[in-house]
Amino acid sequence: MPAAAGVYGWYFEKAPSTDLAAGRLLYVGIAPRHMANRTSTQNLRKRVRYHYRGNAAGSTLRLTLGCLLGIELRRVGSGKRMTFGAAGEADLSQWMAENARVCWIKHAEPWTVEAELISQLDLPLNLDQNRHNPFYGRLKELRSQARQRARESAISA
Numbered sequence: 071m072p073a074a075a076g077v078y079g080w081y082f083e084k085a086p087s088t089d090l091a092a093g094r095l096l097y098v099g100i101a102p103r104h105m106a107n108r109t110s111t112q113n114l115r116k117r118v119r120y121h122y123r124g125n126a127a128g129s130t131l132r133l134t135l136g137c138l139l140g141i142e143l144r145r146v147g148s149g150k151r152m153t154f155g156a157a158g159e160a161d162l163s164q165w166m167a168e169n170a171r172v173c174w175i176k177h178a179e180p181w182t183v184e185a186e187l188i189s190q191l192d193l194p195l196n197l198d199q200n201r202h203n204p205f206y207g208r209l210k211e212l213r214s215q216a217r218q219r220a221r222e223s224a225i226s227a
Contacts, residue, residue, distance in 0.1 A: 071115045071174065075102060077183060078118055078174040080131065080195070086138040086169075089205065090194055097131055097195035098188065104181035114174050122166055125153040133213060134195050136162050143216040144226040152220050 080097040082090075090096060101117035102110030126133040126143065133152075136143065141158040145151070154162055177183060188196050194205035197213075 071118055071172075072176060073113045073115045074176045075178055075180055076100070076114045076174050076176040077180045077187065078114055078172055080121075081171040081173070082169050083171065084169045086135050086165075086195075089208070095191065096193060097134075098184070098191070098193055099131065100177075100180035100184050102180075104179075114176070118172055118174070122170070123163060125159050126162075127151040127153050130197070131195065132159075132162060134197075134209060135166070137212050137216045138209075139165060143220040144223065145220050146226050149225040152217060155226050 077098060077100050079095050080099075081095055082092060085092040085096070099117065099121075101114050102112040121129050121131050124132060126136055127146075132154075133143075136154045136158065139162065141154045141162055143152050144155045144158070146153050146155065153159055185199050187193070188199045189202070192203065193200060194203055194209065196203070197206065197210060200206055
């Protein structure tokens, strides 16, 4: 994985939901994002690594996958951040290691192609710019319910 700007796509050997097909492109992302007032330090290698090893608070892909897989979302720290907790994040990382596959292409200004990719491809795990996707409403509701349950629960250590 290059430490360069570009677009990355996620395929899954086993789909995170029975409503999704396995072995096909389900999500695309970009690194860096376009930032008008500062320079981003993100690149393909950093962003994909974070999706694999980070947590749901910093990765919308991890949040989506964990919710689809039924991992309990929890408030952590001050209570504003939400993750799947240490055990849940570890379970998600293991599931991703076994099932997730990533492809990428370098692109100097990936933000210039992101909207076009999302509008022209069937990417059910993308939410931003993707209201036209048939899976959008279900995924949005699932994530909303997980956040609500987390807000109603005690803050985890």
